Amino acid sequence: MSDWLRHIFEGRPWWMNVLLAFCAYMAFFYMPWDLFWKPVAEDKEVWFGILFSGWGAKLVAIPHWFVYGAATYGFRRMRPWMCTWGAAYIAQISFGMLVWNINQLGGLTGVVVGVVTAAPFAGLAFVFWNAQEHFCADRVPLLERYGEWGLVTGASAGIGAEFARALARDGMSLVLVARREERLRELADQIEKEHSVATRVVAVDLAEADGADRVAEAVADLEISVLVNNAGFGYAGRFDKLELDRLRAQVQLNCLAPTVLTHRLLPGMRERGRGAVIFTGSVAGRQPLPLHGVYSASKAFALFLGEALWVELRGEGIDVLVLEPGSTETEFQAVAGEITHPGESAADVVDVAIDTLGHQPSVVSGWWNWLRANLVTRLLPRDLVASVAKDVIERQTPDAMR
Numbered sequence: 001m002s003d004w005l006r007h008i009f010e011g012r013p014w015w016m017n018v019l020l021a022f023c024a025y026m027a028f029f030y031m032p033w034d035l036f037w038k039p040v041a042e043d044k045e046v047w048f049g050i051l052f053s054g055w056g057a058k059l060v061a062i063p064h065w066f067v068y069g070a071a072t073y074g075f076r077r078m079r080p081w082m083c084t085w086g087a088a089y090i091a092q093i094s095f096g097m098l099v100w101n102i103n104q105l106g107g108l109t110g111v112v113v114g115v116v117t118a119a120p121f122a123g124l125a126f127v128f129w130n131a132q133e134h135f136c137a138d139r140v141p142l143l144e145r146y147g148e149w150g151l152v153t154g155a156s157a158g159i160g161a162e163f164a165r166a167l168a169r170d171g172m173s174l175v176l177v178a179r180r181e182e183r184l185r186e187l188a189d190q191i192e193k194e195h196s197v198a199t200r201v202v203a204v205d206l207a208e209a210d211g212a213d214r215v216a217e218a219v220a221d222l223e224i225s226v227l228v229n230n231a232g233f234g235y236a237g238r239f240d241k242l243e244l245d246r247l248r249a250q251v252q253l254n255c256l257a258p259t260v261l262t263h264r265l266l267p268g269m270r271e272r273g274r275g276a277v278i279f280t281g282s283v284a285g286r287q288p289l290p291l292h293g294v295y296s297a298s299k300a301f302a303l304f305l306g307e308a309l310w311v312e313l314r315g316e317g318i319d320v321l322v323l324e325p326g327s328t329e330t331e332f333q334a335v336a337g338e339i340t341h342p343g344e345s346a347a348d349v350v351d352v353a354i355d356t357l358g359h360q361p362s363v364v365s366g367w368w369n370w371l372r373a374n375l376v377t378r379l380l381p382r383d384l385v386a387s388v389a390k391d392v393i394e395r396q397t398p399d400a401m402r
């Protein structure tokens with residue numbers, strides 16, 4: 001618990017931490033009480049110095065709640081929009097103080113008291129406006145942060161290929177792993193030419209029981225600093241219609257291979273006191289997915305493993321991240337046997353991971369996916385969530401497999 005609190009409050013000036021604590025108090029305690037428990041007759045809210053009471057106060061308390069909720073999130077994740085947005089809100093309070101006092105006290109007294117009470121908020125708005133460097137700190141390239149070599153599984157296509165390009169752009173040399181060797185060689189050539197980094201191709205079937213061990217042996221002479229456990233596949237259809245061997249391979253690839261590779265490569269990172277492990281999970285891992293049951297269970301495995309490691313390794317210089325994409329336009333749907341449906345671009349999904357690495361244990365890409373993963377699946381009853389998920393997946397699954 002104390003570790004968790006330290007992590008929340010580190011890396012920010014003290015005055016921002018005070019504001020974060022205040023916003024969290026308002027968002028989680030005061031505003032819910034104000035909205036749902038405080039008697040309507042006693043309720044009062046002020047916006048721009050104008051007093052609202054009764055039901056009007058209840059109504060304008062909703063944007064207040066939203067403001068404090070968003071500010072809590074913005075501080076917690078140090079989002080770049082905070083410096084403009086926060087400054088604007090505090091300027092509104094400053095303006096409100098002035099108008100309120102002029103209205104209430106009138107005359108010169110009102111103006112003087114108004115200016116005196118508004119000034120500290122105007123100052124705070126100014127400080128906020130100038131706090132860009134805290135919210136928009138330059139990202140340190142991965143090579144500098146973690147070391148020279150990255151290893152990406154599933155690099156022959158989709159999200160894995162984009163991870164490889166992103167790591168190379170940051171100056172990292174790369175080990176590319178998948179089964180289709182020609183594809184890996186093509187990508188390796190392209191990356192070497194474009195970014196002047198070294199590459200090594202390791203063509204291995206990670207669904208074989210010793211696949212991950214073979215990869216670890218093939219890179220035993222390298223210091224792997226960033227491991228991206230990305231290879232994986234979906235397999236859509238009613239559980240009893242799916243081939244057992246393919247389900248076995250799915251669990252081996254999506255669950256066991258990342259476990260083994262991480263276990264084999266982590267000791268080197270711990271010795272060096274720095275490194276990163278990324279798991280490509282999925283929003284599918286946030287709830288049961290009928291017609292994709294084993295797949296969603298395998299992604300829940302990645303999520304829980306990654307988040308647990310994030311806590312275990314915090315403080316050792318090793319960052320862990322579970323990337324949770326929603327539908328993404330790659331070969332995934334064809335491999336899974338799904339009916340084609342639109343999705344995000346793999347490059348955008350990888351950008352989200354690279355921007356988030358080191359800041360939080362897991363990240364959902366895309367705001368709609370975020371809402372689904374964080375609100376819908378947590379607030380609704382589990383059987384309802386699973387039933388709705390079935391309706392969605394049914395539309396993506398050919399008749400013969402339902």
Ligand SMILES: NC(=O)c1ccc[n+]([C@@H]2O[C@H](COP(=O)([O-])OP(=O)(O)OC[C@H]3O[C@@H](n4cnc5c(N)ncnc54)[C@H](OP(=O)(O)O)[C@@H]3O)[C@@H](O)[C@H]2O)c1
Binds near residue numbers: 326331335
């Ligand atoms: N696309 C989506 O909608 C989506 C959404 C959420 C999560 N994800 C996750 O994102 C990850 C990457 O998927 P993607 O969307 O990029 O799909 P993709 O385009 O099909 O790429 C999958 C990659 O995994 C590799 N792979 C598959 N089986 C393998 C095996 N037995 N051994 C070694 N490598 C293997 C493939 O290479 P080879 O075929 O050459 O072996 C390929 O490079 C997966 O873990 C997937 O579950 C995808």
